[in-house]
Amino acid sequence: MNELLSGPVILKLIMPASIISATLRFKGDHMLDARFVRENIDVLKSALGKRGATADLSGFAALEEDRLRLLKEAEELRNKRNVVSEEIGKLKRQGQSADQLVSDMKTVADRIKEIDETLRGIEEQTSNFLLNIPNIPHGSVPEGKDENDNTETRRWGTPREFDFTALNHWDIAEALDIIDFERGAKITGARFAVMKGMGARLERALMNFMLDLNTSKGFKEIFPPILVNRESMTGTGQLPKFAEELFRTVDPEFYLIPTAEVPVTNIHRNEILGEDQLPVYYTAYTPCFRREAGSHGKDVRGLIRQHQFNKVELVKFVKPEDSYNELESLTAAAEDILQKLGLPYRTVLLCTGDMGFSSAKTYDIEVWLPGQQRYREISSCSNFEDFQARRANIRFKREGKKGTEFVHTLNGSGLAIGRTLVAILENYQQKDGTVVIPEVLRSYMGAELIKN
């Protein structure tokens, strides 16, 4: 851990995405960040105050100053070395002695090596600092502490009136013998379940229905690796800060993805896209794996919170000026799935305190669950602006313009399959314990009713 971040320093703070740098791998990318910090130190301080958070910003700035000074010195020395070395080459070809110059350059080379080593240490610290700073919220995001300060944007559908007591999905599922929590726990452990018969079929039907609907809207279907390396996890922001949320393999070290966002966004890591390629729309089904550390006692029963679940994801790479419109249409695409399934939901705009680390603006879509008599998150649609693009170095080039820019990345669940299944069981349950299959799924299910 780096010194700036250790001790009592609180890391939650707001800082413009433009200073979030990619990692050390991309040499030279820190200059822009240093300049930004120098010129915006007051802006940053007030942003921190507003959040009631602190970080050693001045320590960071001082470190940056050192870094720039050393970098300049090293560059000058390199220039000298290049010029003199060429001279040495000339002399040698003419058969003349160059011993004095050679020994001079030996000291220069030593000094360069010395500076480089110091620089490496400093860069490790600054990079670590930057990687642990969250994205800055968009201006349209309400300020707030937690989920209680979120604002409801809209509602769709009317929760059904039951003339009997609506059951929880686990009661429905166990009666129908389509989900087996006991066996899931035996095979693996808590928060794992076995889907059986029409339950397994429904899981598969939802996956296909969602992918078919998404691809019909121009999202290209992707089936990515579900084990990824450290660089990919860093690119989308899961690492280094949220390692405790991830499952990982030991030898070789890979990470199990917590969402398809990771492999799909990283498809274009370290790439420069052509302007004519944008926007890029992807949709992907994958299993997702989450440790759910710190959620002991929450949703212990049922399918709501599992260590492994299935999800269909929507991912976009867009031009900066389009990203907020794209967020609206992305959210609409996710909502459309619920509408076609006839599931009542509401859409919520997350406040500053409830948003994810990498996001600049997030809509959560919450589906109505009669068993719990409340709305539960079933999709989360976010605009990351250039936060992920900086970390993952995803750029594009405008036609006829010099240089490159970072793309904006977005993603959203379209949708979480397990929770959709829960919503169907609870919303479509009948007094006799059977469950009506929503119209749009019947061709996938080969049935109209789930019964025992």
Next chain:
RNA sequence: GGAGGGGUGGCUGAGCGGUUGAAAGCGGCGGUCUUGAAAACCGUUGUGGGGGUGACUCCACCCAGGGUUCGAAUCCCUGCCCCUCCGCCA
């Protein structure tokens, strides 16, 4: 798992210690020619960063990371990826 061979600019492909950021060809862009197009010819054509009002100039990058050297695309080490053959295997 065993034995070899490779990774160079948008692509093909030279270079294997010193005017090589990189030959040549193809492609792209601009121009000449043409009624227009093709062909031909001429020119141009990577990314990031620093400095300068500017002409311009400096640094880094030939898979990645270390090392040797006054000097590395070129030599050494490690990793990653690709190809061929053998073995094994869903």
